[in-house]
Amino acid sequence: MFWIIGSPPNLEEGYSYRSIIEVKSIFGAIDTDEIIFAEGNKIYSLSQIEERLDELIKKEESTDFDFNCFLGKGSHYRYESADIECVLRNKGITDFENIVVGLENSYKTVNLLEYGEKRLNFNLNLLHYNKDEIILEARHKDEVKKVYLDFLFLESLGIKIIKSDYPESLGYDEEGNLTFYLYSEEELEEIFVKVHPIKEFTIENFKGYEEFVLPFRGKDLDLSGSIKFSISYGGQTLKEDMKVKVTGVPWYGKIRMFFRSLLK
Numbered sequence: 341m342f343w344i345i346g347s348p349p350n351l352e353e354g355y356s357y358r359s360i361i362e363v364k365s366i367f368g369a370i371d372t373d374e375i376i377f378a379e380g381n382k383i384y385s386l387s388q389i390e391e392r393l394d395e396l397i398k399k400e401e402s403t404d405f406d407f408n409c410f411l412g413k414g415s416h417y418r419y420e421s422a423d424i425e426c427v428l429r430n431k432g433i434t435d436f437e438n439i440v441v442g443l444e445n446s447y448k449t450v451n452l453l454e455y456g457e458k459r460l461n462f463n464l465n466l467l468h469y470n471k472d473e474i475i476l477e478a479r480h481k482d483e484v485k486k487v488y489l490d491f492l493f494l495e496s497l498g499i500k501i502i503k504s505d506y507p508e509s510l511g512y513d514e515e516g517n518l519t520f521y522l523y524s525e526e527e528l529e530e531i532f533v534k535v536h537p538i539k540e541f542t543i544e545n546f547k548g549y550e551e552f553v554l555p556f557r558g559k560d561l562d563l564s565g566s567i568k569f570s571i572s573y574g575g576q577t578l579k580e581d582m583k584v585k586v587t588g589v590p591w592y593g594k595i596r597m598f599f600r601s602l603l604k
Contacts, residue, residue: 405430405439405452407478407485415492416466419502419523419549422491424462426476428452440479466493467523467549499524499531499546499571501578506567509585510558512593516584518554518567522546531573537600538567558586559593562601 362372384392405428412423426441433454441448443462450458464474474489502521510516518538527547534540538556561567567582589597 404432405436405478405480407441407487409476409487409489411474411489411491414490415494417494417496417500418466418469418525419496419500420466422464422466422474424464424474424476424489426460426462426478426487428458428460428478430454430456436480438480441476442479443474443476496523496525498526498576499528499573499578501569501571501580502549504569504580504582506582507584509587511587512558512589515555515557518556518582519551520569521549521551522571523549528573531571534568534570534572536568536570537561558584558589559596561586561597563589563594563597564601 359375360372361375362370364370407426407428409424409426412425416422424443428439428441428450430436430452435454436452439450439452441450441460443464446462448460450460452458462476472490474491476487476489478485500523502523504518504520506518507516518535524547527545529545531543531546532540533543533552535554537560538554561584563586565584565586567584569580569582571578586597
């Protein structure tokens with residue numbers, strides 16, 4: 341609801357005039373605001389005010405929402421994941437329920453209240469992604485809005501340790517797994533992998549992406565619980581140090597683990 345209020349005529353220069361407008365509902369609720377009149381203030385004609393009111397009314401009656409998405413960065417290596425943030429904004433007083441926002445096979449459902457805003461985050465694994473753009477969509481009933489994001493794949497040289505996973509703590513007699521993932525865009529030969537003190541092995545030929553799982557026990561480690569990981573190929577070496585807290589170590593185990601530390 342809107343009101344048009346005319347300013348008093350014949351305002352004296354150098355003075356400001358203040359008026360209080362009060363609105364009272366049939367339920368007794370009261371709200372007030374202050375209006376200031378002064379000579380020299382910008383004057384709006386009735387037609388300008390009516391035009392502005394039409395804009396406000398159309399905004400209030402809007403039955404649409406904005407949908408935009410943004411990449412965390414514009415270029416990625418294939419072994420990385422892309423972080424994407426999507427923003428939905430309601431431009432009017434219409435509530436939108438059950439908006440389904442999707443990226444590939446990942447979907448999230450949100451409700452967007454009047455003049456509301458929702459932010460959603462997605463993570464896209466690019467390892468097997470073969471498209472040159474990322475497409476996201478927001479679906480509400482029969483309407484579908486789409487966002488197309490361009491990005492650039494960077495060339496990756498050599499072998500990469502994409503991820504490693506291992507237990508933070510492990511009992512002396514308990515078994516755990518050290519899991520790591522390797523990736524290479526080029527074909528490599530004679531890759532020597534040393535995971536001290538768990539295992540050493542050679543990969544004759546490697547290209548692409550592969551998961552490796554190495555089982556071990558707490559008693560296999562020394563008192564520090566350190567695991568030294570190195571990958572050597574073609575005169576290059578990648579290294580990564582890890583540490584596992586070994587718990588429940590008996591007295592004879594401490595002696596055994598102490599001597600193991602001397603053999604590093």
